[in-house]
Every structure is written in C-alpha cells, then in structure tokens.
Amino acid sequence: xxxxxxxxxxxxxxxxxxxxRLLMPETRYWPTRMxxxxxxxxxxxxxxxxxxxxxxxxxxxxxxxGEAGPRVxxxxxxxxxxxxxxxxxxxxxxxxxxxxxxxxxxxVPLVNALFAVWWERKISxxxxxxxxxxxVGWWHGALQTVxxxxxxxxxxxxxxECADKFVHLLAPVVVIIPAIVAFAPxxxxxxxxxxxxxxxxxxxxxxxxxxxxxxxxxxxxSGNKFSLLGGLRSAxxxxxxxxxxTFSVIPVIMLAGTLNLSAIAGLQAGYWGGLLPRWxxxxxxxxxxxxxxxxxASVAETNRIPFxxxxxxxxxxxxxxxxxxxxxxxxxxxxxFAYVLLSCLLMAAFFFGGGQPPLPFLGxxxxxxxxxxxxxxxxxxxxxxxxxxxxxRVDRLMNFNWKFLLPVSLLNIAAxxxxxxxxx
Amino acid sequence: MIEQIVFYLLAAVIVLSALGVxxxxxxxxxxxxLGLCLAGVAGIFASLxxxxxxxxxxxxYVGGIAVLILFVxxxxxxxxxxxxxxINSQWLPSLVICAAFIWSYLRITAYFSGIAAKSAPAxxxxxxxxxxxxxxxxPFELISVVLLASMTGAALFARRKEE
Numbered sequence: 001x002x003x004x005x006x007x008x009x010x011x012x013x014x015x016x017x018x019x020x021r022l023l024m025p026e027t028r029y030w031p032t033r034m035x036x037x038x039x040x041x042x043x044x045x046x047x048x049x050x051x052x053x054x055x056x057x058x059x060x061x062x063x064x065x066g067e068a069g070p071r072v073x074x075x076x077x078x079x080x081x082x083x084x085x086x087x088x089x090x091x092x093x094x095x096x097x098x099x100x101x102x103x104x105x106x107x108v109p110l111v112n113a114l115f116a117v118w119w120e121r122k123i124s125x126x127x128x129x130x131x132x133x134x135x136v137g138w139w140h141g142a143l144q145t146v147x148x149x150x151x152x153x154x155x156x157x158x159x160x161e162c163a164d165k166f167v168h169l170l171a172p173v174v175v176i177i178p179a180i181v182a183f184a185p186x187x188x189x190x191x192x193x194x195x196x197x198x199x200x201x202x203x204x205x206x207x208x209x210x211x212x213x214x215x216x217x218x219x220x221x222s223g224n225k226f227s228l229l230g231g232l233r234s235a236x237x238x239x240x241x242x243x244x245x246t247f248s249v250i251p252v253i254m255l256a257g258t259l260n261l262s263a264i265a266g267l268q269a270g271y272w273g274g275l276l277p278r279w280x281x282x283x284x285x286x287x288x289x290x291x292x293x294x295x296x297a298s299v300a301e302t303n304r305i306p307f308x309x310x311x312x313x314x315x316x317x318x319x320x321x322x323x324x325x326x327x328x329x330x331x332x333x334x335x336x337f338a339y340v341l342l343s344c345l346l347m348a349a350f351f352f353g354g355g356q357p358p359l360p361f362l363g364x365x366x367x368x369x370x371x372x373x374x375x376x377x378x379x380x381x382x383x384x385x386x387x388x389x390x391x392x393r394v395d396r397l398m399n400f401n402w403k404f405l406l407p408v409s410l411l412n413i414a415a416x417x418x419x420x421x422x423x424x
Numbered sequence: 425m426i427e428q429i430v431f432y433l434l435a436a437v438i439v440l441s442a443l444g445v446x447x448x449x450x451x452x453x454x455x456x457x458l459g460l461c462l463a464g465v466a467g468i469f470a471s472l473x474x475x476x477x478x479x480x481x482x483x484x485y486v487g488g489i490a491v492l493i494l495f496v497x498x499x500x501x502x503x504x505x506x507x508x509x510x511i512n513s514q515w516l517p518s519l520v521i522c523a524a525f526i527w528s529y530l531r532i533t534a535y536f537s538g539i540a541a542k543s544a545p546a547x548x549x550x551x552x553x554x555x556x557x558x559x560x561x562x563p564f565e566l567i568s569v570v571l572l573a574s575m576t577g578a579a580l581f582a583r584r585k586e587e
Contacts, residue, residue, distance in 0.1 A: 198547035202479040209487025
C-alpha cells in the first residue's frame with residue numbers, strides 16, 4: 001500500500017481472530033499519522049457516536065427515572081400500612097426492610113466488580129491497540145465477567161499442603177467483609193444512604209483498615225515465601241498510606257464542620273458567582289492539594305499499579321493471593337474493586353460535591369445520576385493510571401509516603417486553618 | 425432482650441479470643457485472636473451506643489496495633505514460635521493472681537452494673553471534641569507532647585549506630 005492511499009482512504013479494520021489485534025493499515029503508523037486526522041477514521045467516528053449515544057441515553061434514562069431518594073420513605077410507610085392491615089407485627093416489617101436494604105447494599109460491590117473488570121479489560125486493550133474481550137455477550141464482550149465468574153465458581157479449590165488450613169480459609173472472608181460493611185454510610189444520592197452515621201468518615205476509614213489483617217493472614221497462611229513477602233509488603237504499605245489518606249480528608253472535615261458523609265456532600269451545594277460550584281476541590285490550594293494526596297493514597301490503598309508492590313505479578317508472582325484459586329481468589333479480586341469504588345465514592349462526596357450538578361442549569365438530572373457520573377469518571381482515572389504508570393520500587397514507595405505525602409498533608413491541614421481564618 | 429443477647433455473644437467472643445491469645449501455641453494464631461478480641465471490644469462499644477469510641481477502637485487497635493503486632497510476628501519470628509507452649513510451670517500462681525484481680529475488679533464494677541445503656545449509636549463526636557479542645561485542652565496537649573517525646577525516643581533508639 002502506497003503512502004497516498006493511506007492518506008486518502010482509510011480501510012475498514014480487519015479483526016484478526018487469532019491475536020485479537022487491530023490490523024488497520026494506519027495503526028502501523030500509530031500514533032503520528034493516525035492522530036494527525038483521527039476523525040477521518042470511520043472507527044473513530046463510530047466510536048464517538050456510540051459514546052455520545054450511551055451518555056445521552058443514560059442521561060435521558062436518569063431524567064425519566066427522577067430522584068430516587070425521596071421515594072423510599074413513602075414505600076416504607078406503604079409496607080407498614082399493609083402490615084397493619086394484615087396484622088403483621090411492625091418490628092418484622094422493620095427487620096425485613098433492613099434486610100432488603102442490606103441486600104441492595106451488598107449488590108453494589110458485586111455489580112461494580114462485574115462492570116469494572118470488563119471496563120478495565122476494555123480500557124487496557126484499547127490503550128494497547130487491542131480489542132479486549134469480544135465474544136461473550138452481545139456487545140463488545142459485555143458478559144465476559146459473568147462468564148469469568150461462572151468459571152471461578154466451578155474451579156477446583158486448591159489448598160496447598162503446607163498451608164495453615166483454617167487461616168487460609170478465613171483470610172478472604174476477613175478481606176471481603178470490611179469491604180462490604182464500609183459501604184454502609186456512603187450516600188449514593190440525596191437521601192439514598194443505608195445508615196446515615198454521624199461519624200461516617202471515621203467509620204469508613206476504620207472499617208476499611210481491617211482488610212489489611214486479611215491480606216497478612218492470606219500471605220502468611222499460604223506457606224509460600226512469595227506470598228509471605230507480599231503480605232509483609234502490603235502490611236507496611238497499607239498502614240503507611242492510611243496516614244496521609246486520613247490526614248488529607250481533615251481539611252475537608254474542618255471546612256465542613258461535620259463527619260457525616262451526606263452532610264459533607266450536601267454542604268457543597270450552590271455556586272460562586274453563579275457558575276463555579278462550591279465543591280471542596282475548588283477551595284484555593286487546600287482543596288486541590290487534599291484531593292491530590294487523597295487520590296494518590298487511595299491508589300496505594302487499593303493495591304493498584306503504580307503501588308501494586310504487594311501483588312507484583314512479575315516479581316512476587318501475584319504476592320499474597322498466589323495460592324488461592326476459585327472463589328477464594330475471586331473474593332480478593334472483588335474486594336479490590338470494591339475498594340476502588342469506595343475510594344471513588346468518597347472522593348465524589350468529599351471533593352466533587354456528591355450529587356450536586358457541576359453547572360446550575362444541569363440540575364434537571366437527579367442527584368444519584370451525578371453521583372454515579374462523578375464516581376465512574378474517577379474509576380476511569382484509576383484504570384487509566386493502572387495502564388499508564390510503571391511500578392514503584394519498595395524503598396521509593398515508602399520514602400514517597402513518609403517524606404513527601406505525609407508532610408504535605410500535615411502542611412495542608414495548617415493551610416486549611418489559615419483558609420478558614422481568612423474566610424471567617 | 426436483644427441488647428443482652430448481643431452483649432453476651434460479644435462477651436463470649438472476647439473471652440474466648442483472649443484465652444486464645446495466651447493459650448494457643450502458634451504465635452500467629454495468638455496475634456490473630458488478639459485482633460478478634462479487640463474487634464469484640466469495639467462491638468461492645470457499639471452496642472453501648474458510643475459511636476466514636478467504636479470507630480476509634482477499630483481504627484487504632486484492630487487496624488493499627490493488631491496489624492503492627494502481626495507485622496512484628498512476621499518479621500521477628502523464629503521457627504520455634506509456631507510450636508512453643510506459652511505457659512511455663514508457674515501457671516498456678518499467676519492464675520491465683522488473675523483470679524484475685526478479677527474478684528477485686530468485679531467488686532469495683534458491681535456498683536455500676538445493671539445500668540441500662542442506649543442501644544442505638546448516638547452522636548457523641550461534638551461532645552468529645554468540646555471536652556478535648558475545651559475543658560481538657562491542657563491535659564490533651566500534654567498527652568500529645570508525651571507521645572511525641574516517646575516517639576522521638578523510639579526513633580532515636582531504633583536508629584543504627586554510626587560507625
């Protein structure tokens with residue numbers, strides 16, 4: 001093919017079934033020539049159209065569904081009235097109601113993992129000009145994660161000979177339970193919260209810190225030196241990064257004057273000059289520094305690249321979860337994605353105004369839709385980091401935390417004090 | 425009724441895991457049951473309705489102290505840690521001393537027992553903050569100075585001697 005044909009005519013992509021690679025002629029000249037005029041690529045145009053369709057369709061669906069939070073209380077009173085008519089005791093109604101709410105909350109990390117794993121694979125594939133999963137499901141391998149889940153269910157559960165059987169069994173449980181329980185005080189929109197705790201912020205940080213124990217248990221009980229090293233590294237890393245992560249939120253708590261997550265999200269309503277939203281990330285210097293520290297520490301807390309030292313595939317053969325198979329391994333995976341979602345929900349609530357629309361005229365969409373949109377954007381950032389940055393070295397990881405992030409977050413608390421003094 | 429069931433369940437967890445800490449042969453199992461014991465204490469705090477103490481207990485003890493102890497066990501452990509009996513021949517006198525302490529403790533706390541506590545967590549953060557940074561500001565700051573001094577001392581001792 002000559003130079004001229006490449007410039008004038010872009011052919012359709014040929015999907016190679018043996019490698020799953022895009023075999024367009026122009027991808028050979030990636031990225032220089034292809035990105036000179038990307039809109040001339042039919043695939044590029046089609047992809048943009050699909051993305052616009054998904055976004056506008058989602059927005060239309062959210063607009064049609066409307067605000068979900070205020071509908072919950074009437075539903076409960078309806079159930080109560082029905083129970084009174086039938087002579088069912090009211091505490092039974094309350095118990096069943098709590099169980100239903102708990103089941104809905106439990107579904108959040110599960111559905112999130114189904115979606116996020118597929119999304120991560122697609123994003124990583126497209127960043128490396130591959131296609132990713134394409135066969136299972138009707139559209140772009142949409143059901144790939146479901147198939148993977150079924151595969152994990154029917155896999156053999158292998159326990160190593162020299163493992164400590166009981167601790168080995170318990171470790172995934174200790175990892176996953178805090179990951180689910182930590183979602184309790186998270187507001188998913190206006191009035192959409194399982195338990196509106198007054199100490200929501202402290203609760204989330206406290207409970208999510210317990211998972212470290214499970215990781216150490218997994219690393220030790222596997223009876224494998226790579227797993228043990230992974231467990232040790234994770235203990236050091238997670239305990240260390242917990243500190244700047246918690247300290248970076250303190251300016252937000254100081255500005256908000258409350259620990260209640262839905263109250264923090266609700267306080268960021270309104271606009272400066274009718275245009276710039278009053279989100280905490282837009283508070284001069286303090287907000288941006290706090291967000292940056294929180295983002296970095298959150299990536300480290302979720303064991304993801306560039307901070308995936310505990311499970312470095314190439315040096316520790318996946319670290320603490322090497323000896324796990326089947327659903328036990330899936331639980332570790334699930335908790336990792338649950339923590340990614342939790343971090344993104346927290347960031348949306350702390351720094352991006354929760355369910356507040358970014359511009360005043362966009363208020364026609366319900367608050368849960370904005371919350372979801374912000375959270376998904378932040379999750380995309382997490383996945384983007386993973387496929388962009390190389391891994392940190394262990395000593396640099398620790399130095400970066402103790403000698404840079406921690407002092408910066410402490411200074412930021414002092415700066416927040418100055419800012420509050422200036423504002424008052 | 426439900427409060428009592430929850431209390432006795434948590435108490436059973438605490439007592440059994442505390443016994444596990446001193447009786448189990450494997451030091452790793454002991455450390456893990458210490459974590460369970462501390463979590464059980466946090467559960468007691470939650471069932472008494474003090475939300476902040478519950479969260480602080482989980483944050484500091486289960487997520488911090490227990491993890492550090494596990495870390496130390498993994499780093500500084502030896503092979504004999506996994507099989508050595510933790511009890512020596514002096515177990516009978518120590519049991520007597522423990523019994524004496526428990527008896528005196530029961531006598532002290534008998535005055536307060538049976539006082540009903542709230543079962544639902546009530547907001548306590550504002551009151552705690554007011555007490556710590558208002559009425560008890562000086563002791564609070566003094567404690568933080570003492571902690572800072574001990575931390576500096578620990579760092580000094582842990583530092584490697586220069587050749």
